[in-house]
Amino acid sequence: MLEITGLTAGYGRTTVLHDVSLAVPGDGVAAVLGHNGAGKSTLLRAVLGLLRPRAGTVLFQGEDITRLPAHRRVRRGLAYVPQGQQSFPQLTALENLRLVADGRRDARAAVDEALDRFPALRAVTARRAGLLSGGQRQQLAIARALITRPRLLLLDEPTEGIQPSVVAEIQETVLGLGASGLSVLLVEQHVAFALRAAERYYVLEAGRVTSSGSRGEGAERAVREALSV
Amino acid sequence: MTVYLSQSFTGISIGAVLLLIALGLSLTFGQMGVINMAHGEFIMAGAYTVYMLQGPISDAGVSLLLALPVAFLVAGAMGALLEWLLIRRLYARPLDTLLVTWGVSLMLQQLARDVFGAPNVHTSSPDWLSGRLTLIGGEDPLTLAYSRLFILGLAVAAVAALTLTLRRTPLGRRMRAVVQHRDLAEASGIATGRVDRLTFFLGSGLAGLAGVALTLVGPIGPTMGTNIIIDAFLVIVVGGIGRLRGAVVAAFALGVLQAVMEYSTTVSVARVTVLIAIVAFLQWRPQGIHTLRTRSLA
Numbered sequence: 189m190l191e192i193t194g195l196t197a198g199y200g201r202t203t204v205l206h207d208v209s210l211a212v213p214g215d216g217v218a219a220v221l222g223h224n225g226a227g228k229s230t231l232l233r234a235v236l237g238l239l240r241p242r243a244g245t246v247l248f249q250g251e252d253i254t255r256l257p258a259h260r261r262v263r264r265g266l267a268y269v270p271q272g273q274q275s276f277p278q279l280t281a282l283e284n285l286r287l288v289a290d291g292r293r294d295a296r297a298a299v300d301e302a303l304d305r306f307p308a309l310r311a312v313t314a315r316r317a318g319l320l321s322g323g324q325r326q327q328l329a330i331a332r333a334l335i336t337r338p339r340l341l342l343l344d345e346p347t348e349g350i351q352p353s354v355v356a357e358i359q360e361t362v363l364g365l366g367a368s369g370l371s372v373l374l375v376e377q378h379v380a381f382a383l384r385a386a387e388r389y390y391v392l393e394a395g396r397v398t399s400s401g402s403r404g405e406g407a408e409r410a411v412r413e414a415l416s417v
Numbered sequence: 418m419t420v421y422l423s424q425s426f427t428g429i430s431i432g433a434v435l436l437l438i439a440l441g442l443s444l445t446f447g448q449m450g451v452i453n454m455a456h457g458e459f460i461m462a463g464a465y466t467v468y469m470l471q472g473p474i475s476d477a478g479v480s481l482l483l484a485l486p487v488a489f490l491v492a493g494a495m496g497a498l499l500e501w502l503l504i505r506r507l508y509a510r511p512l513d514t515l516l517v518t519w520g521v522s523l524m525l526q527q528l529a530r531d532v533f534g535a536p537n538v539h540t541s542s543p544d545w546l547s548g549r550l551t552l553i554g555g556e557d558p559l560t561l562a563y564s565r566l567f568i569l570g571l572a573v574a575a576v577a578a579l580t581l582t583l584r585r586t587p588l589g590r591r592m593r594a595v596v597q598h599r600d601l602a603e604a605s606g607i608a609t610g611r612v613d614r615l616t617f618f619l620g621s622g623l624a625g626l627a628g629v630a631l632t633l634v635g636p637i638g639p640t641m642g643t644n645i646i647i648d649a650f651l652v653i654v655v656g657g658i659g660r661l662r663g664a665v666v667a668a669f670a671l672g673v674l675q676a677v678m679e680y681s682t683t684v685s686v687a688r689v690t691v692l693i694a695i696v697a698f699l700q701w702r703p704q705g706i707h708t709l710r711t712r713s714l715a
Contacts, residue, residue, distance in 0.1 A: 257610075258604055259607055274601050286587075291587065
């Protein structure tokens with residue numbers, strides 16, 4: 189589904205990612221684990237095209253998308269839920285969803301489907317997104333990303349900064365997305381949850397992949413060891 | 418009493434002109450944060466559009482009404498071209514944008530001098546705008562010029578159309594989304610570059626409309642835009658950047674204050690008073706009349 193080869197990227201004079209290679213299988217979940225500042229979010233931004241890589245290629249469904257602008261990657265089937273429950277704060281929750289559905293033939297149905305997935309959002313559709321709680325905003329962010337009916341979802345720490353009562357709900361959603369046949373590239377700090385969701389894992393340390401493998405016996409220990417170095 | 422009513426109406430009609438000019442800026446400056454010094458020349462382009470149309474079309478009424486959409490398109494196209502050629506390359510550099518668009522402003526003024534000549538030109542007003550509406554007759558009459566009423570109507574219609582566009586249409590949603598969170602908009606599949614260009618087209622087109630309105634109250638000349646553009650920037654800053662409602666309140670407040678002060682003092686004293694009032698107001702409320710309220714701006 190997604191194949192990243194030799195990706196090097198950064199901001200200004202700082203290089204954040206060094207020669208990163210990884211793959212997300214079709215119909216599967218791959219997780220990227222690492223400490224704060226390891227380059228996990230930068231990796232997702234480069235995959236989506238919000239950050240232009242200095243070297244390397246990004247193949248999506250066999251096609252080279254390295255030079256495409258982000259909005260065209262989204263039209264090809266990529267979707268992105270950034271870190272920190274981001275939304276368009278002055279738009280209502282409904283507008284946040286309609287914005288993405290606009291121009292689609294099934295716009296109304298797509299918005300309805302998104303609201304069916306997160307029934308809690310139905311009660312707050314008229315409220316400005318900036319006034320929603322963190323959990324609601326994260327549900328809104330995932331709903332917004334799914335409206336484009338993506339093939340691959342880039343999820344950046346979906347449970348970070350969310351009140352504990354909603355964390356389990358969002359984790360269930362993520363597990364459900366993986367099971368529904370959507371490919372997911374998940375960035376996580378919670379090792380146990382990441383390994384429950386993902387078939388493949390990659391450990392990112394200071395912008396380099398230092399360890400990778402498949403889910404299974406010993407995987408959690410291997411990851412924790414890689415992270416403690 | 419009627420004198421003050423009549424002065425207030427003059428103020429409201431000054432406010433309506435200010436509002437028409439400021440509306441375009443509320444998009445390009447208020448929403449996108451671009452200080453476009455050539456905005457005044459888009460006003461001038463709108464005004465010269467009326468002049469040009471009065472050549473082949475002798476009926477002043479028809480040419481005026483036809484000039485409204487044509488001026489909108491002409492000024493809008495100029496704005497979109499300017500955005501595409503220069504401004505989009507300078508988005509993170511406000512000072513450079515200011516200097517570059519100032520240069521464009523000077524070039525457009527010179528172009529107008531070369532094409533239309535340096536002296537002001539005049540257009541004829543249609544007959545149905547030349548009279549005055551008498552509200553109170555007698556010795557102390559209160560009358561309103563039809564041309565001023567037309568401008569007021571145009572301003573109200575433009576505010577309504579812009580509000581509807583921003584609130585109710587897919588384009589409006591996209592424009593607001595790009596302003597609020599550019600990266601997230603791009604990541605949601607919105608072609609942000611195209612939205613920028615369309616925003617600039619609309620904002621500059623509104624300047625063209627303002628230019629048409631200005632032909633009803635004054636002469637047309639190469640520097641007409643520059644003379645009035647500073648006031649429009651003041652309206653946006655006082656109104657609260659990015660807030661349409663604030664711009665409406667600020668335009669009428671400044672217009673009425675100016676007109677009432679002009680009546681009780683002189684034009685220059687009124688001007689100084691208005692500017693001092695603005696400075697004092699911004700000391701007290703630097704964010705303007707209306708401000709954004711949100712729990713999270715992320």
